Amino acid sequence: MSNHYHLVLYINQAEAEPWSEDEVIRRWLLLFKALVLIERYQKDECSSNAERKKATEIIEGWRQRLIRKLQQFALDRGLAWISSGQQLQVLFR
Numbered sequence: 001m002s003n004h005y006h007l008v009l010y011i012n013q014a015e016a017e018p019w020s021e022d023e024v025i026r027r028w029l030l031l032f033k034a035l036v037l038i039e040r041y042q043k044d045e046c047s048s049n050a051e052r053k054k055a056t057e058i059i060e061g062w063r064q065r066l067i068r069k070l071q072q073f074a075l076d077r078g079l080a081w082i083s084s085g086q087q088l089q090v091l092f093r
Contacts (some may be wrong), residue, residue, distance in 0.1 A: 016067045020058050028062045
């Protein structure tokens with residue numbers, strides 16, 4: 001069975017839940033390009049409370065995806081990571 005991989009992931013929710021917003025952003029940006037709104041939020045350049053609220057909603061959504069939906073997240077993108085030689089373990093430390 002050398003034509004596929006078995007990947008076992010363990011997410012320590014107790015360690016990940018208290019991540020700061022900056023930590024969630026840092027980890028998310030290891031995988032994706034930043035949204036303009038998030039860049040503005042990080043620089044404290046949001047022009048309204050509505051922008052700040054939307055940015056925090058986006059960041060919380062990222063936290064949930066990084067912690068609770070990692071299995072589907074890895075399935076959706078895992079083949080690209082494996083074929084490019086990157087290690088999933090490194091991306092989520």
